[in-house]
Amino acid sequence: MPGLIRIAPQETTRPPSVPKPLEFSQRWYSPYDNLGLEPVVSVFLARLAYFRITSHADTSEDEVGGVLIGQWCEEPETGSQYISVNHMLPARHTRQGSVYLTFTKDTLLDVHDQIENNYPEEKIVGWYHTHPRMGVFLSHYDTFLHNNFFPEPWQVALVVEPFTSAAGFFIRQNDGTLDPSRYFGFYEMDGANGRRSVVHWHNLKKTESEFEGGTSYE
Template sequence: MSQLGEGTGIVKGKETLVTSPRIKLASDTQPVPRKAYSPAWCSNRLESIYERDEDWLEKPQVEVFITQPAYSCICLHAQSDLQNEVGGALTGKWCQDAISGSQFIVVDAALPARHTRYGSAFLTFTSDSLLAFQRELETNHPGKLIVGWYHTHPGMGVFMSGYDTWLHEHFFPEHYQVALVIEPRSAQAGVFIRQPDGYLDARRYYGLYELNGSHTASIIDWQNLIPREDPDE
């Protein structure tokens, strides 16, 4: 679960409710997807159980590729604290396949949040962490976008809490922005992606593509994501 707080928030026990966010992690100018070719051919596709459910045919707005350096950074951060939630921003590119027209994002860096308040069942980004994301993006990742965020749920499973959904809607409102949730104790993960009509399912999640440049083994053996078999093999 996560919260995003500012100094002006209403403190309610452990919970900080923010009524008027002033910082938005989206560009003022509307970006357009880059024309590119899907790197699916050099990636390991990991599917969630929901994607294998024929009764759930919802196609996500974007598919998610994560480069191995970014993947390593996220997983190491996730496993660095098995008691408290940790999280950060995902940066990269938003693309449209030149042949199929389908959209995808490529996450090529993760920005661990440094200015957070956290506990065993909540994570609060502060306005300082959001400003730090923007500064780091401009300084070290010029031309890249914030394509989403990630955070952990130690011992709680993979879902989007009410706070997570609130945060996602207010701070990651672009249709290509996604939320990666990791349960580090049991090695489970899932990506929450909007559907074409903007709806975000808070329970059913998607898998991801581990972009590794070749058919090498995945660096993480997720307990709840299943490698998709290549039909040509």
Template sequence: MVFDDVKYREPERRCRPDRDRRWACLAYGLPGVIDLPIYLDRETADLIERHALRDTSVELGGILLGKECLDEKTGLPFVMVTKSLEAKHYENTQASFTYTHDSWEEITRDRDRLHPDLDIVGWYHTHPDFGIFLSSHDQFIHRHFFAQPLQVAYVVDPIRQTRGFFQWRDGELEEVEGYYLFADRADRIALTRLVNDLENFPNAEGGGGGLSPRLEAQLIAMLTRPVTHHQTTADRTQTAVLFSLIGSLVGMLVLAAGFLFYQTYQEIANQARTLKEVQQSTGEIISAQRLALDSLLGETSDGPDKFTARYNLVVRERDDARKEVSRSKTIDAALTDRSNQLEANILKLTKEFETAKKTVERYNEEKKGSPDLLSRLAFLEDAVKSKAKTIREKDAILETTKDADKIEALINSYQRTWYTAAAGWGLFLVTALGFFTMLGQPKPAVKLRDESTTDDPPPHRIA
């Protein structure tokens, strides 16, 4: 960041607004005895509140204009903030706000054009739902660009509806316990309403002054709603039916609203988890930025130009680190997918192993059911070996036989032997057939009669 040369005026002596009858003053909080008295104009405070409510998703900011003064009675310093200028060119995130060269140039031009008699007495920015404090980044900005003893910082949290000033005290930035809002004495009722709105106190009905920014937003929403025209009827029966239908419709709407509320709750829960992750990542980024800025605090003696170059270099390195983190996340996702595939393959192999294990167990059971299987296999192996030996002997005989006549005689002998064996088998079959035929014939009747007198001795026969 390159800031143009800023000319500072000497504090001027004047009467404090709370002792000047032209002004009406009210305290916000409880200003401490050792606090720097800070007087904030009512219209300026209202404009800052409206600016803070414009966008509560990121930090916004601007410049405070006014006068650095000395009390004409006591000689003690105090600050009057009478105007503010919004920063229109800046770099902001949900948790940081940074002025740029363009924003500073435009602020300088607007101040010279609109308020040439006012000085830059500080700056303001918002902390949406973060509370009132100055981060290390905020302190860095204030120390290097708002380092005058009476320059202040104003922080507004538009969500928690809190706000506070910070002042220099013994070389450190400390929050004051309270400050003053002032306005023209004729606007003291409007001033009272604004202070009550800022401190969340109810206002009495009636009275002058405009609406608070929040009430004005609610009123605009109410005025922009479409007007519903109600029809009346003289017939009580029709009125009852009409109200019954309206009641049914309302019941259906309530059910639909409940379902919609449930869906919205689920979405909000998901968004809350996402925001939590974003907050964690943002915290890491902020820590890295703070570390980089803290490392640069000792290097600002070379001038704003060189500091800006170093700052831009750090920003580029931060962007490169973000890209590297994104690449690492992509690699982790790919490794996760590969791990899931390997787990699926392991599960498949496990199932195949279980199937094979069951098959082996079944084979073992079958093996237990046939204990003589190995002995039978051994017997068959011995028979095969014996036949193989016989075949080898016959092959050897055939190989050693060279005389064709012997071979032919051997073949004829083999044929005669085969014919003789066939004739023998045929004779055996005929004999066996005759034998079984004789056995199948019935025995003589005389034999039956002899059987009936088994007690008599068998007759003696001489063949």
């Protein structure tokens, strides 16, 4: 497709061994979690990234999007892989429309420059985009974008529906498949120890937390 470039595949070595930040996280479940699906990674989302993504999502009735920046890691004891989404970068040069969003050559050059300058230790762990009034799913075109620009098994796609305030992470499964309709929840980082959750995606349910007396379902 003219005008598009592919993000060069990143190294395929094993990820660094780092314990999951479970102590400071609250788990949000999608309706499709715990159905026996086997996502390659679980997702930890930092509050700052959540705020920036939701703010960006609220700026336009057209689709907007960008990339997710963070770490790809492995839990030392279990070997289970996860990503932490620490930052986001809005795609400044996307062609925005109500039906599609694309990454252009300028977008990706800009992203790589910014990562090199600001987050030299981090990677592109996926991308996000909005579906105003459309629901949470991956279109055929979204799946095309995901497989072409974010081909690593552990790279994820976050879809946000800003009008109903819903969202979900699309994650490849261990057999390599990517389900375009069944999305996963995530861990909200920095949210334990009695701090209230900041997540307002109504289609996800929070795990019961001992810090809130087991009344955390909204």
